[in-house]
Amino acid sequence: MESQFWHERWQQGQIAFHQPEVEKFLGAHFERLGLARGATVFVPLCGKSLDMLWLVSQGYQVVGVELSPIACEAFFSENRIEAATPVTEGPFRVHRAKHQPITLYEGDFFQLSARQTGPLAAFYDRASLIALPPAMRERYAEHFQREMLAPSTSGLLLTVAYQSNTFPGPPFSIPSEEVHRLWGERFQLEQVGQGEEVVGPPTQRISTAKSAWLLTPKAGR
Template sequence: MDKMEPSFWENRWREGKTAFHEGAVNVHLARHFPALKLDPGARVFLPLCGKSVDIDWLLARGCRVSGSELSKEAVVAVFERLEVTPDIERVRDLHRYASNGLVVWQGDFFKLRNTDLGPVEAVYDRAALVAMPPSMRDSYVGHLRRLCGPVPQLLVTYDYDQARMDGPPFAVPERDMRAQYEDAFEIDPLSSVDIYGALADRCSGQEQSWCLRPALD
């Protein structure tokens, strides 16, 4: 099955093949969220958010959260875990789930518009760039910029021998990450840890985090 097709990801969720899902808050988010220097109540966008508990962590710290996720199963799981009943609205081919400072757009990320998303103050990308095969990265990064404009990002990537494991998540070594972002951002390395959790059963390497700040003209 083509990994660029939505059906690939829908099947992964349906079959429980979600080694990319973390059952705990991401270590880089917990350590480095202050690097984004956000005001209280800032809205943070999580592309391809899945059912991440990072959403809960951000909400508990007073952030408003917007996410985009293809899988209806994952979106429903988020609101069930939070024990809230969302308002659900259909917008073109997307469904907007919203409650208590959280909005998740269920459907194809590339069909989301900036007028749908509205203003955000930062992007937290733990699972989106690494979900894209190299052939899709230009499209992903370009669409993300159109959605969010020039806002800081906390970005998490993986660096491992791609020949030893077929993604996703895909390896995005530093040179490839910089090729996508350094034209518009100042890039600060934050930390690097050994790959852990369920993904460690499939490969060894580094999970890395970066703070991307919009470059001054």
């Protein structure tokens, strides 16, 4: 999707993808990554997700990237988190909480690298991969693995799958075969959670098969 698509979604308040509560698969499975307290967790295309607050409550530092300034500002204001004045760092406007370990990079994910964020112990992708059409998913996974991840970085990935010729996405359907193709060379993949989720705008609601995947680095990489 082009950046203008997401800017317009936030401007028009068309954000059905935003969950008003913490993702249940996050609480159920994230601890299996075995991270130390204080470890940095990266949240791509983070929006104003409440999942970031849950990660902080578990003792982690959170770094997110989000295209929309509306989303970045809403995250801090709606959760009453005092933030420092945003600063410009390269192509990004950076929002940092004053009293919590939360940093949001406002800008294009494809311009971000670990050189800016620092080392990442893990990532949590609830709504990034499924927000992208096929060609962009290829680019996303390639950039992620080349520019963002250390050899020891692990992750929790959520996907949805459905059969529908009438629902255009996002979210886009991602079968397990594609998860293995995009991530299987670098990671050991374990499908740890399955459920059902209804997605889409009110006039196009569809039921999807939702999956949670643990991604742990393969030995020797």
